[in-house]
Amino acid sequence: MENEKTYWSENLRLIFICLTIWFVVSYGFGLLLVEPLNAIRLGGYKLGFWFAQQGSIYTFVGLVFWYSAKMNQLDKKYNVEE
């Protein structure tokens, strides 16, 4: 029972980290901080614009694999892997 609780709390922690990164990248970098980021150029594109158009999507895809890998580690740690 205790194991289940800690497993779930660690899972929630990962989800919270993912949601924070999701918010910071999509809403923070793509909208709120778009002007200061636009002062920086990345491959000819303004960084704020790049985050709004592509960067956030790349980050989301990265988050999918990161979350999956971390959860697999968690499964092994608690011996509940498939």
Add this chain to the structure above:
Amino acid sequence: MNKHTKLAILVAPILAVVGYIAADYYSEYQAKQDKIFQLVSDRHCDVLAHKCVLKSGKFQVSIYDEAGITTVNATFPLDNATLFLVDNHNQGKSYPLGMKDSPYYWQSKTPLRLLLEHNDKTQKMRLIASIKGGKYLAEFYTNQLK
């Protein structure tokens, strides 16, 4: 592909769509806020000779006068526009412009030609052009080219 990968792949697009909707609401809110921009003349301004263009980014306004009718032609549709002819005491007399055919063209009868003849061929003018979400202001001189 295990259950966590499947779950993450399913949830990620939903979050992306939620982010897109939130961004759209935010952008709409930002666009509704009134902003003030300054229009500047990039070179010599001569309203009588159709050579007076004021700019602010991609927004441009051309001002010209034909037979006492002063016309403002903007690159974006305007909600309204007012022209001011400023006297020697820096007091402006307003001339609210009326729409001509489309919201890109605004005009009014003004004594600009007469004033230019009496004021050493130069006249201080101001323009306020309202557009959805902002106002464009300009103060400039028109000189009659010799």
